[in-house]
Amino acid sequence: MPSFPASAVCRTLPGATFNQLRDLLHQTALAIAPQATATVLTEAVLSATNRSLDLEVEQFVVVVSEPFSALLSAKAVGPESGLEPGLHSELHSGPELHYESSTESAACEVNLTFEPASIAEFLFQLRPLFSHQSDVPDTLGQLCQQLRPNDAKLQSEFTLQLVERLAIAGTANPGLNSDYPFVSVCQPVEEALRQQVEQERLLNQVITQVRQSLELSSILETAVQQVRHFLQADRLVIYQFDAHLAAVRPNPQTPFDSEPLQHLQPGYGCITYEARAAAEISSVLHVAEEENCFVGIPNCQEKYCQGYTLAVNDVEATYVISPCLLKLLRRHQIQAKLVAPIVVQGELWGLLIAHQCFAPREWQESEKTFLQRIAEHLAIAIDQAQLYAQVQQQKETLEERVIERTQELHDALAVAQAASQVRNEFVATMSHELRTPLTCVIGMSATLLRWSFGHLSDRQRHYLQTIHDSGEHLLALINDILDLSQVEAGKATLNLSEFSLTNLVxxxxxxxxxxxxSNDIALISEVRIPAAGDRFTADQRRLKQVLLNLLSNAIKFTPEGGQVTLRAWLEAETAMLQVEDTGIGIPEHQRPLLFQKFQQLDTSYQRKYEGTGLGLALTKQLVELHGGWIDVDSTVGMGSVFTVHLPAQQPSAATDVPTTHSSQGNLQGRIVLIENHEESAMLICDLLTAAGYQVVWLVDGSTAVKQIEILHPVVVVADMQLPGMDGYEVMHYLRTSPATQALKILVLTNHCPDKTDSHYLEAGADDCLEKPIEPEQLLYKVATLMDSVTPAALEAAYSP
Known part of the structure; x- marks a missing residue:
């Protein structure tokens, strides 16, 4: 933005008017102070130097700040004498700033400038006067560095007040020039300042629109109207080049009345905005340039890109050798034109053009500068609009991508849920299909080992034991896989009970x-839990599974002759369980693999040590299911220490379940077994018969419900997965029929959840037994159910 000329005011004024200008500068400095530092220097600073000011001025005021700076100086004029010493001003404190002078009517030559170079030169001339004060010259140098072109808004406000005071001075002293024949006037101040004020007002209005609005069409339409009015031009237009017509379109309500835009030649454009002084002036809106008219005008666009402003006072004289262009200008009543480029981001976006239609016109330098400044601010508005359009486009694109991605995620979630459902169904099916034959393998081998019918040789007993142990090992692997799947799916629940940690260890x-x-490894127990406080609440089965996994892992990786130690102690409400071995140890770089699924530390371990790599992964999951965590410390060649921190859980109504039981119940009771799998049914029948119970085996659920009313059993043992009428339907029928409401129901299932959250119990079961069946558990649960039924209840239930 161009600065003011070196002397904005240079004229003879009364001393009183000069003092008013001094007050105006001080008031402006005070107004700036809250937002920026403003320094004010007057001739009073010279009193400490005892040196005269050899600058041909007697009084001065310098205001220096980043947004606004000015220099006001004065010297006496006339044949009589200079300004009396009393004219030197004294700044009074208080809200009102004024200057006292004994010769306020004396005339003085006043010079006011806003030019940074002139102010800096004046400050530089002050520096020698303060050479004896080391810090003052540096301060003056720092003030010079703060000088900038004045803020347009502050300059406009100051200029308006300046014009008012000068107008008042002219009215109060109409004969000032005749009274003082030595007065010189540098320029017609009032008219120039009024024009400058009007320019600044219009510029401020355009700047405000640019800053506050993104409606580019409105900004451009308003700008051409106001600029035309200020320049008193017949027509003012905005010409856009074809490369930028898509970025900002003209008013869509105005139809095109000339060549369609798609037919424009490359590198040219058309007029998109227009303001006319009168209706008789023809419209050139949407008129496009003709290609041949620019032949012979080299580097036209390049010159405009560099900021070139074209002023044509008379087209007839300027384009006498360009008949094509002159013909075009005549056709549209153009006698003179002033052109300023609109350059956006280094590219020529368009032209801001003023037309004089009925006579030539000599364009003033101030008019060229003004049109150029307006074009610069319009370029800023266009740049903002383009950036906003890009942001909006990116926003729309992003929203579309978000919608697409959301749909993709929704589809992926649906696929994942379907896959999860399929997996759950597969796990349930495999659980049943795998556990059922394992029930026969483990159960029958255990039955033969316990109640063998005939003599068994040592080799036969060894074979049976191997079959039983292999079945148990296979069951452990299956349980690990199923348990890990349930934990990761968030479906695992804790069956809480209060038990003895010492007994568990x-x-x-x-x-x-x-x-x-068998591996020549010593197992050592170190339990530091007092007998009086040896009660802890957790999922006993899962906690035992944690200990067995850690102990089995320690035994596996400990060489012969080593030892494995299991420690247990309590810290407040936390159980500390620690397994230490003297095994091979774990290298530091392999520890991150410890708790990952299906991972063993290296291939050599996989060849030498058996396992699926699920034990530690499941252990970590089960510990975290209790709200605890597990630490590991290991040294290669010396061993490892695994420490489990297990917070006590909220107690539940569950109680300890003994691991071994004897069948001491009501041996006279009759049991109905509903099981479609022959091997499992044979095993259960043999176990219950050997224990002294009367067992009736039924295969079909629909037949069983009719037979139960006839057989009058005490306990019904039913598999939940029956063909036809399943276990749920059997239980529903037995619980709703008055004849069978008193009997006890034990269901066989692949997973027996916590009693406080069991859908089997809610469906009518009294207890559940998880497959594969352990003989001791089966006999214990049946005996417990038998003992809970009184003969009177049975008699009442089955009596006609």
Missing amino acids: NQSLQTLQEKAE
Whole structure:
């Protein structure tokens, strides 16, 4: 934005008017102070130097700040004398700033400038006067560095007030020039300042529109109207080049009345905005340039891109050798034109053109500068609009991508849910299909080992034991896979009960004692839990599974002659369980693999040590299911230490379940078994018969419900997965029929959840038994159900 000329005011004024201008500068400095630092210097600063000011001025005021700077100076004129010493002003404190002078009517030559270079030159001339003060010259140098062209808004406000005071001074002293024959006037101040004020007002209005609005069409339409009025031009237009016509279109309500835009020659454009002084001036809206008219005008667009402003005072004289262009200008009543380029981001977007239609016109330098400044601000508005359009396009694109991605995620979720449903169904089916034959393998081998019919040789007993142990091992692998699947799916629940940690530790060690002895490994127990406080609440089965996994892992990786130690102690409400071995240890770089599924540490381990790599992964999941965590510390060649931190859970109504039981119940009771799998049914029948119960085996559920009313059993053992009428339907019929409401129902299922959250119990079952069946558990649960039924209840239930 161009600055003011070196002397905005240079004229002779009364001393009183000069003092008013001093007050105006001080008031402007005070108005700036809240937003920026403003420094004010007057001739009073020279009193400390004892040196005269050799600048041909007697009084001065310098205001220096980043947004606004000015220099006001004065010296006496006339044949009599200079300004008396009393004219030197004294700044009074308080809200009102004024200057006292004994010769306020004396005339003085006043010079006011806003030019940074002139102010800097004046400050530079002050520096020698303060050479004896080391810091003052540096301060003056720093003030020079703050000088900038004045803020347009502040300049406009100051200029308006300046014009008012000068007008008042002219009215109060009409004969000032005749009274003082030595007065010189540098320029016609009032008219120039009024024009400058009007320019600044219009510029401020355009700037405000640019800053506050993104409606480019409105900005451009308003701008051409106001600029035309200010320049008093017959017509003012905006010409857009074809490359930018798509970015900002003219008013869509105005129809095109000339060549269609798609037929424009490359590199040219058309007029998109127009303002006319009168209706008799022809419209050129949407008129396009003719290609041949620019032949012979080299580098036309390049010159405009560099900021070139074209002023043509008379087209007849300027384009006498360009008949094509002159013909075009005559056709549209153009006698003179002033053209300023609109350059956006270094590219020529268009032209801002003023037309004089009925006579030539000599364009003033101030008019050229003004049109150029308007074009610069319109370029800013266009750039903002283009950026906003890009942002909106990116926003729409992003929204479309979000919608598409959301739909993709929705589809993927639906596929995942379907896959999860298929997996759950597969897991349930495989659980049944795998556990059922394992029931026969484990159950029958255990039955033969316990109640063999005839003499067994040592080899036969060894074979049976191997079959039983292999079945147990296979069951453990299946349970690990199913348990891990349930935990990861968020479907695992805790069957909480209060139990003895010491007993749990001893049972875990006892389970693996034989395996440790076969590998020549010593199992050591270190339990530091007082007997009085040896009660803990957790899922006993899952916690035992954690201990067995850690102990089995330690035994597996400990060489012969080593030892495995299981420690247990309590810290407040947290159980600390620690398994330490003297095994091979774990390298630091392989520890991240410890708790990952299907991972063993390296291929050599996989060849030497059996396992699926699920044990530690499941252990970590089960510990975290309790709200705890597991740590590991290991040294290669010396061993590893796994420490489980297990917070106590909220107690439930569940109680301890003994691991071994004897069939001491009502042996006179009759049991109905509903099982379609022959091997499983034979095993259960043999176990219950050997225990002294009367067992009736039924295969079909629909037949069973009719037979139960005739057989009058005490307990019904039913598989939940029956063909035809399944276990749920059997239970519903038995519970709704008055003749069978008193009997007890034990269901066989692949997974027996917590009693507090069991859908089997809600459906009518009294208890459940998880497959594969452990003989002790079966006998214990049947005996418990038998004991819970009184003969009177049975007699009342089955009496006619």
